[in-house]
Structures are given as structure tokens and as C-alpha cells.
Amino acid sequence: AELADWPERVKTMQRNWIGRSEGAEVTFEVAETGQQVTVFTTRPDTLWGVTFFVFAVEHPLVEELARAGGTWEQVEPLRERVRGTPLTVREEADTKEGVPLGVHVVNPVNGERVPAYVAPYVLMEYGTGAVMAVPAHDQRDFEFARQHDLPVRVVVQAEEGVPVDPAELTEALPHDGVMVGSGPFDGEHSPASIAKVAAWLEEEGFGHPAVTYRLRDWLISRQRYWGAPIPIIHCAKDGLVPVPPDELPVVLPDDVDFRPGGESPLARHPGFLHAECPVCGGPATRDTDTMDTFVDSSWYYYRYCSPHEEERAFDPESVARWMPAGQYTGGVEHAILHLLYSRFFTKVLHDLGLVGFREPFPRLMNQGQVIYDGASMSKSKGNLVAPMPLVERWGADTVRLIILFAGPFEDDIDWKLIAGDPDRRPGVHAWMGRVFNAVDDATDSDADEPEGLRRATARAVKGVTEDLERFRFNTAISKLQVLTNEMRAALDAGGGAREAASALALLLTPFAPFAAEELWREVLGNAESVHLQDWPRFDPSLVVEDTVTLVIQVNGKVRDRVEVSADIDDATALELARASENARRAVGAGRVVKEIVRAPKLVNLVAQG
Numbered sequence: 260a261e262l263a264d265w266p267e268r269v270k271t272m273q274r275n276w277i278g279r280s281e282g283a284e285v286t287f288e289v290a291e292t293g294q295q296v297t298v299f300t301t302r303p304d305t306l307w308g309v310t311f312f313v314f315a316v317e318h319p320l321v322e323e324l325a326r327a328g329g330t331w332e333q334v335e336p337l338r339e340r341v342r343g344t345p346l347t348v349r350e351e352a353d354t355k356e357g358v359p360l361g362v363h364v365v366n367p368v369n370g371e372r373v374p375a376y377v378a379p380y381v382l383m384e385y386g387t388g389a390v391m392a393v394p395a396h397d398q399r400d401f402e403f404a405r406q407h408d409l410p411v412r413v414v415v416q417a418e419e420g421v422p423v424d425p426a427e428l429t430e431a432l433p434h435d436g437v438m439v440g441s442g443p444f445d446g447e448h449s450p451a452s453i454a455k456v457a458a459w460l461e462e463e464g465f466g467h468p469a470v471t472y473r474l475r476d477w478l479i480s481r482q483r484y485w486g487a488p489i490p491i492i493h494c495a496k497d498g499l500v501p502v503p504p505d506e507l508p509v510v511l512p513d514d515v516d517f518r519p520g521g522e523s524p525l526a527r528h529p530g531f532l533h534a535e536c537p538v539c540g541g542p543a544t545r546d547t548d549t550m551d552t553f554v555d556s557s558w559y560y561y562r563y564c565s566p567h568e569e570e571r572a573f574d575p576e577s578v579a580r581w582m583p584a585g586q587y588t589g590g591v592e593h594a595i596l597h598l599l600y601s602r603f604f605t606k607v608l609h610d611l612g613l614v615g616f617r618e619p620f621p622r623l624m625n626q627g628q629v630i631y632d633g634a635s636m637s638k639s640k641g642n643l644v645a646p647m648p649l650v651e652r653w654g655a656d657t658v659r660l661i662i663l664f665a666g667p668f669e670d671d672i673d674w675k676l677i678a679g680d681p682d683r684r685p686g687v688h689a690w691m692g693r694v695f696n697a698v699d700d701a702t703d704s705d706a707d708e709p710e711g712l713r714r715a716t717a718r719a720v721k722g723v724t725e726d727l728e729r730f731r732f733n734t735a736i737s738k739l740q741v742l743t744n745e746m747r748a749a750l751d752a753g754g755g756a757r758e759a760a761s762a763l764a765l766l767l768t769p770f771a772p773f774a775a776e777e778l779w780r781e782v783l784g785n786a787e788s789v790h791l792q793d794w795p796r797f798d799p800s801l802v803v804e805d806t807v808t809l810v811i812q813v814n815g816k817v818r819d820r821v822e823v824s825a826d827i828d829d830a831t832a833l834e835l836a837r838a839s840e841n842a843r844r845a846v847g848a849g850r851v852v853k854e855i856v857r858a859p860k861l862v863n864l865v866a867q868g
């Protein structure tokens with residue numbers, strides 16, 4: 260699947276940000292004026308529980324309805340106040356506040372007239388800016404109903420137990436259960452009935468199934484200098500005119516007055532501002548806003564593939580060679596902005612035929628954070644830890660090793676736990692001391708390298724190489740510590756360890772570059788830098804894998820045995836079981852209904868028929 264190598268957490272964040280919801284649009288009619296008002300609901304199965312109706316303050320019908328209902332004097336001040344409130348604040352709006360409009364709407368499913376209100380907790384940005392209120396099954400509607408003495412009607416009851424008395428409710432009920440008081444749908448199971456109700460609404464002409472998204476339009480213009488200019492010319496006669504392609508790109512001037520003035524600095528630069536209209540040739544002005552820098556960060560990496568391309572944004576052949584990115588690493592703070600916009604831009608470029616893939620970053624890793632005493636470090640909390648005293652005391656390589664060894668790449672590490680006392684010698688520093696001793700002793704010995712150490716070296720090269728590919732830096736370092744111990748043991752037993760010493764210095768290079776260089780040149784006596792050497796290789800015959808017997812059962816009876824590598828995964832074990840002739844014969848004409856896999860030792864196929 261696409262994005263198989265993305266953290267589940269990021270995919271969930273993006274899914275929630277996009278906020279796709281399925282449901283239905285339902286049309287209500289204003290009783291007094293006859294106007295139609297459409298609402299979106301994810302729960303059309305609760306339509307029979309509607310006891311009032313709420314408009315957002317910005318809804319285009321609000322003023323007209325309030326005037327018709329004689330309440331404009333109360334509604335207008337509320338609207339003025341709420342309009343000046345930022346959306347993020349309004350999302351937290353008090354659910355008790357609201358004003359009656361003095362008019363009613365007619366519920367199409369049962370013909371009931373319910374009172375209409377205007378209230379800050381309903382937002383124009385979501386759905387249609389008007390909601391049908393079902394206080395028995397929606398907590399915000401419930402709070403509003405209690406405040407304004409509005410009826411609460413239960414239309415979904417629990418499968419078992421006594422019916423709920425709405426008067427006794429202290430909060431909205433969950434709406435899983437059986438529909439009641441719902442006309443033709445009484446006895447239907449909810450929420451399974453949602454699709455059925457939506458289809459019925461369409462048949463009856465009351466509405467239709469619909470999908471909405473939480474994601475809103477993105478206003479990309481900014482009143483800032485830094486950013487890509489918006490390539491539009493404003494002409495009094497021709498309106499908005501795109502800058503002709505042969506005049507692109509519009510380049511920012513580099514002599515701009517940055518003093519604050521409440522508008523883009525570009526608006527005060529006459530040379531930039533004034534332009535000729537591409538249509539009529541008359542005097543016109545350039546758009547002085549620039550684009551949000553997220554516009555650039557959404558696709559800059561394509562430009563990086565061919566930075567010297569003059570004719571186009573990028574050279575498709577270079578992009579085909581370099582992209583999609585083999586590995587993306589970054590903080591999770593980008594999950595719903597940069598990483599979502601980049602995917603969106605790439606899908607558009609793909610649909611335009613400009614790139615041959617739909618995902619720019621098929622592999623994503625989010626690194627953990629360094630925290631302190633359980634909390635994020637921040638100036639305001641006063642829990643910042645400066646790394647330099649530790650670097651001065653124990654060396655940069657030690658600090659690097661502490662961080663890499665502290666835990667998996669994706670996990671946060673708590674600095675208090677791993678290096679809380681700067682005066683205490685870090686464990687990795689003591690280990691580096693043992694590395695220097697062992698490598699030094701290895702250069703003094705001419706003895707043959709024992710077979711066991713040669714195997715240990717090959718295992719370390721293989722293991723560290725694999726760990727690096729998978730960002731398992733902490734386990735790579737523990738493998739280097741194992742190799743150090745093996746070297747020590749071989750040397751103490753009178754054996755040699757030169758090959759192991761060279762491999763250890765090379766393998767240490769990405770983790771402790773200064774120490775590795777010191778070992779390579781000063782201790783091992785090589786002339787050229789360790790950073791110019793090839794990555795070490797190993798003799799595969801020295802890394803013979805342990806094997807175990809995989810038992811293949813059908814319905815609990817042993818049907819086959821296969822020798823397998825001890826580290827095979829469940830998928831491989833299952834594949835071998837399915838391929839086994841003996842197992843196939845045992846299944847015969849039956850059908851495998853269940854597979855129990857315990858790699859590397861057991862696969863049991865459960866067959867029927």
C-alpha cells in the first residue's frame with residue numbers, strides 16, 4: 260500500500276486533518292418565510308430527535324430571518340461581537356450562548372416545526388453553517404437545550420435495559436443501539452442504519468447522501484517581502500491578468516524598505532509596483548502580496564534535482580532519477596502541514612504528467628525529541644540543558660554516542676535520565692576507553708586472529724550495516740560494544756585482533772568520527788583519513804545463520820518439517836507452509852480458514868470442508 264513505510268501516527272494525524280465525514284445533506288424549510296436551508300449531518304438516523312435548529316452568525320439568512328422574527332435587535336450585537344473573534348477561539352465557544360431568531364424550521368421527516376436560534380458554537384466553516392440540533396445524542400446540543408429549556412427527545416435506545424427518561428439525562432447519550440420514535444425506521448439498528456436512512460431521504464426528496472471535509476481552503480497570500488511574488492497584474496480595465504509565461508519568474512527587488520506600514524513592503528517599491536497591462540498595454544500594478552512559504556517548501560525538492568534548469572521549473576529526467584526521496588526524516592511537527600502539502604502538490608504534478616509517481620516521500624521517519632525530566636525543553640520552563648559543558652568535559656563524540664545509544668530513533672530521550680549528572684563519567688566514555696586499549700593492544704600483537712573473533716567481526720559488520728539502514732543506531736552501538744568485548748577476550752587469551760581493530764575503527768566512523776580518525780591514523784598507523792575509506796565488507800561464510808526446524812501442521816497434525824533460518828519472519832514462514840506439498844495434500848479439497856503463525860517454529864493451517 261502507499262505510505263506503508265510511514266508512522267501510523269502521522270497517517271492518522273493527516274486523516275483527521277482532512278476530516279472526511281460521510282453522512283447526508285437534509286433540506287429544512289423555514290416555516291414563516293418558505294426558504295430552504297440545507298444542513299449536513301453525519302447522523303441522519305437521529306433526524307427524528309431534532310428539537311431545535313441553529314445557524315452560525317455569518318449564515319447569509321440570519322439577518323433576514325431575525326428581521327422576520329422580530330429579533331434583529333438581539334441578534335445583531337451577537338453577530339458583531341462573534342465576527343471579531345478568531346476562529347481558533349470560536350472552536351472553543353461556550354455552548355450555552357445563543358439567541359432565538361423568532362422563526363421556526365420544518366423537519367422534513369415528520370413535519371414538526373422547531374425553533375431556530377443563532378449561536379457562536381456553530382461555525383460557518385464546517386458543513387453548511389447551520390445544524391439540526393439533536394440534544395439527546397450530541398453533547399453541545401444537549402448543553403444548549405438545557406440552558407434554553409428546549410425539549411430533549413431520545414431516538415436511539417440501548418439494545419437492552421429500560422428506556423431512558425430524557426428528563427433524567429445529565430449528558431448526551433451515545434447513539435449506538437436501536438432507533439425509536441423514528442417513524443418507518445423504528446427497530447433498526449443504529450449506526451448501521453445510516454446508509455439506509457440517507458438513501459430513504461433521497462427517495463423522499465428530503466436530501467441525499469453526502470461527504471464533507473474538515474479541511475478548508477488555503478489562503479496563500481501574505482503581506483510580507485519574503486516569499487514568491489504572486490504573478491498577477493491588476494488592470495483597471497482588464498481586472499486580474501496573469502503575468503505572461505515569458506516574463507516569469509517575477510523576481511523580488513533587493514532594495515526594499517522594510518519599515519512596518521501595515522501592508523506588504525513591495526507596495527512601497529514603485530519599480531516593482533508599476534507594470535504594463537499584458538492585455539491592453541495600459542498602466543497597471545503588480546500584486547504586492549507574496550505566497551506563504553509553505554507553497555515553496557511543498558515542491559522545492561524537485562527544483563533541487565536540476566537547479567541550473569533555465570527553461571522550466573525542473574527537468575523531468577533529473578526528477579525521475581532522484582525522486583521520490585529514498586528516505587525522509589523530520590520532526591512530527593510537520594505531519595499535517597509540510598508533509599500534507601507536499602503530498603498534495605505531488606499528486607497535482609502527477610496528474611499534470613510532470614512527475615511519474617504520486618508520493619514524494621514513500622519512507623518517513625520522525626526522530627524523537629530530547630526532553631528533560633519528562634517535559635519538553637523550553638526557555639519558559641527554564642529546563643534547557645546546554646550541551647557544551649558536557650562536550651568540553653567528555654568530548655563531542657561522547658555526547659553524540661550518548662544520544663544515539665539512548666534509545667530507538669523515534670523515541671523521545673530524557674536527558675535527565677541519560678546524562679543528568681555532568682560530573683559522572685558516561686558509560687559510553689568508559690567504553691571508548693576500552694576501545695582505545697583494545698585497538699592499541701591489537702597493534703602490539705602479531706599472533707593469528709582466532710576463528711571466533713573473525714566470526715564476531717563479520718557478524719558486527721553485517722549487523723551494524725543492517726542497523727544503519729534501518730536507523731537502529733542504539734543497537735548498532737551495542738553490537739560494537741560486543742565486538743570490543745570479543746577483542747578483549749581474544750587478546751587476553753594471547754590471540755591477535757588486527758582485523759577486528761580495523762573493522763571496529765571503520766564501523767565507529769559514523770557514530771564517533773573524531774575517535775575513529777584517532778584510532779585509524781594514530782593507533783593503527785594508517786596514512787589516509789578513515790573518512791576516505793570504503794565501508795568494511797565481510798565474508799558471508801563467516802556469518803552462517805543458525806537454523807531451526809519449522810513445523811508445519813494442518814488442523815493441529817504435523818504434516819511437514821523444514822529447516823529455516825532462525826530469524827525468518829511470519830510472512831516467510833507462512834509462505835513456506837503454503838508451499839509444502841505434504842501440507843497441501845492434507846488440506847486437499849478443503850479451504851484454509853485460519854492461519855496460526857509462530858515464526859520460526861510453527862505454522863498451523865486450519866482447514867474446513
Ligand SMILES: [Zn+2]
Binds near residue numbers: 539540
Ligand atoms: Zn489592461
